[in-house]
Amino acid sequence: MEHILSLSYGKDSLACLGAIELMGWPLDRIVHAEVWATDTIPADLPPMVEFKARADEIIKARWGITVEHVRGPYTFEQGFYLLRGRTGIKSKFAGRIYGWPMQRGQWCLQQLKLPAIAKCARKNDNQYIGIAKDEPKRFKALSETKCSPLVEAGWTEAMCREWCEKNDLLSPIYTTSARGGCWFCHNQSVDQLRLLRRNYQEYWALMLKWDKDSPVTFHPDGHTVHDFDRRFALEDEGLIYPDEYFRWEMLESEMLNYRLF
Ligand code: SF4
Known part of the structure; x- marks a missing residue:
């Protein structure tokens, strides 16, 4: 023993x-x-x-x-x-x-x-x-x-x-915002996903590739890694504010058009 x-x-x-x-x-x-x-x-x-x-x-x-x-x-x-x-x-x-x-x-x-x-x-x-x-x-x-x-x-x-x-x-x-557990984990927070996309682009690209092939959505509510990618890209463009209360409907074109003009 x-x-x-x-x-x-x-x-x-x-x-x-x-x-x-x-x-x-x-x-x-x-x-x-x-x-x-x-x-x-x-x-x-x-x-x-x-x-x-x-x-x-x-x-x-x-x-x-x-x-x-x-x-x-x-x-x-x-x-x-x-x-x-x-x-x-x-x-x-x-x-x-x-x-x-x-x-x-x-x-x-x-x-x-x-x-x-x-x-x-x-x-x-x-x-x-x-x-x-x-x-x-x-x-x-x-x-x-x-x-x-x-x-x-x-x-x-x-x-x-x-x-x-x-x-x-x-x-x-x-002591830092480093994530414990797998960097591709479906259970990680939105903040951790955002950091992954920003700091580890090659890993994010791999997640997008897997996401395209997956018969199961990344989140059980039907949202995919591609949805998160779009959300973060719109944040980068200043069309969505990371600190505001987020709803997926915000990605609808009507609301974005309003902010654009
Ligand atoms: S739940 Fe799966 S993907 Fe997430 S940290 Fe555990 S082993 Fe990794």
Whole structure:
């Protein structure tokens, strides 16, 4: 049996290292389930990629453990273009590609994240997961083989953040507008999408390409990445103001003509 820390690089997850050290618990391996956008492009934005590399160096130097980055069987792009219905389960979508994940039963979690996590630990291994003492709603994830060093040490989320700051292990997602999670995520906020389009044009272009091929709209209300692209372009032209209350009807030509003249 091995003692494995499942690392997400969030503050609670990293602070587990401090709590494990404090309590003198054993730690054999540290594993991270990694998602890739394509074969060559990570799902993390560059500031997060840099942070992970730096954190890995600090961890290796202080704890002597090399963080294992484990990938699922597919990249996001490969999963996006997989045909549905390969499992033989009847579905009205059979024969079509997956496209953007739907809100219910998000395939990205099932096909990219969970298989990578499953590869990380064997059935009898003892897994450490980063759930803070003041997150009781998440306690249901704990079991005989999954425990939280933070709960045992009595560390709250605020204490985890403080520990990360002191140990130079605080991710940029807490201090800048950098996004945690995949840059192409359908669950991200409008502000994050706007920043992605502005700062990472090659990634935005890839999202537009995928969007064109997807049988599922980016958002469940029927709006596509192309809709967001039009909205942001109109903001750039000064025809829509980013800080005003937005309604999709504002993209209708009548309202825009009014503003134009
Ligand atoms: S961050 Fe979004 S796209 Fe990435 S695995 Fe999670 S739900 Fe899917």
